[in-house]
Amino acid sequence: QVQxxxxxxxxxxxxxxxSLTCTVSGGSINNYYxxxxxxxxxxxxxxxxxxxxxxxxxxxxxxxxxVTISVDTSKNQFxxxxxxxxxxxxxxxxxxxxxxxxxxxxxxxxxxxS
Amino acid sequence: xTVVTQEPSLTVSxxxxxxxxxxxxxxxxxxGYYPSWFQQKPGQPPRALLYNTDNKHSWTPARFSGSxxxxxxxxxxxxxxxxxxxxxxxxxxxxGIYVFGTGTKVTVL
Numbered sequence: 001q002v003q004x005x006x007x008x009x010x011x012x013x014x015x016x017x018x019s020l021t022c023t024v025s026g027g028s029i030n031n032y033y034x035x036x037x038x039x040x041x042x043x044x045x046x047x048x049x050x051x052x053x054x055x056x057x058x059x060x061x062x063x064x065x066x067v068t069i070s071v072d073t074s075k076n077q078f079x080x081x082x083x084x085x086x087x088x089x090x091x092x093x094x095x096x097x098x099x100x101x102x103x104x105x106x107x108x109x110x111x112x113x114s
Numbered sequence: 115x116t117v118v119t120q121e122p123s124l125t126v127s128x129x130x131x132x133x134x135x136x137x138x139x140x141x142x143x144x145x146g147y148y149p150s151w152f153q154q155k156p157g158q159p160p161r162a163l164l165y166n167t168d169n170k171h172s173w174t175p176a177r178f179s180g181s182x183x184x185x186x187x188x189x190x191x192x193x194x195x196x197x198x199x200x201x202x203x204x205x206x207x208x209x210g211i212y213v214f215g216t217g218t219k220v221t222v223l
Binding site: 044105 | 152154159160161162165166171203205207210211212215216217
C-alpha cells in the first residue's frame with residue numbers, strides 16, 4: 001500500500017528556510033496531486049498547499065509569499081520550502097496524497113528556535 | 115479568507131448518534147465545496163473518513179456518514195463506539211483553495 005514519509009531538519013533558526021521532503025513508497029507519484037498540511041502544537045490543522053505530479057502548485061494565500069512546493073518524479077518525492085520562518089511556523093508538518101488527503105504521512109515536528 | 119467553523123466539543127453516549135457540522139463564513143456549504151472529514155486521535159496523524167460530501171474511503175466504518183444539512187456540511191456518527199472519541203476536522207474547497215475547520219472534540223461518555 002502507498003505510504004508517505006516526511007523528512008528534514010527538526011530545528012530551524014528564525015529567518016532561515018524550512019525544507020522538508022515527502023517520499024512516496026508503494027506507488028507512483030504520477031497521476032495524483034500531493035499536499036502539505038501543518039499543525040502547531042495543541043492547535044488545529046492548516047492547509048499549506050498542493051502540487052500536481054506535473055507541477056502547477058496552489059498555495060494558501062496566507063503563506064504564498066514564503067512557500068514553494070515542488071515535485072521530483074524521478075525520486076518519487078515532493079518537497080516543501082518555507083522561507084523567513086518565525087516561531088509561529090513551529091508545527092508538525094504532514095504530507096498527504098491528493099486534494100482529498102486520503103493518505104497521510106506520520107508527520108514531522110519542526111521547531112523554529114535560535 | 116474563508117473561515118470554517120465547527121462545534122468546539124460534543125459528548126455522546128456509547129451506542130448513540132451524534133452529528134457534527136461544518137459552516138463556511140462565505141455562506142451555505144454546497145457540494146461544490148467538496149467537503150471532506152478527518153479523524154485525529156492524540157499523537158497520531160489525521161485519518162481521512164469522507165470526501166466529496168458523502169463518499170467513504172475503503173477503510174471508513176459504515177457508521178460514519180456525510181451529508182449537507184441546513185447550509186452546512188455534516189458528519190454523523192451512528193452506533194458510536196468508545197474508539198470514536200477523537201478530534202474531527204472538516205475541509206472545504208473555497209475560492210480556489212482549501213480551508214480546514216476549527217475542529218470538534220468528540221467525547222464518548
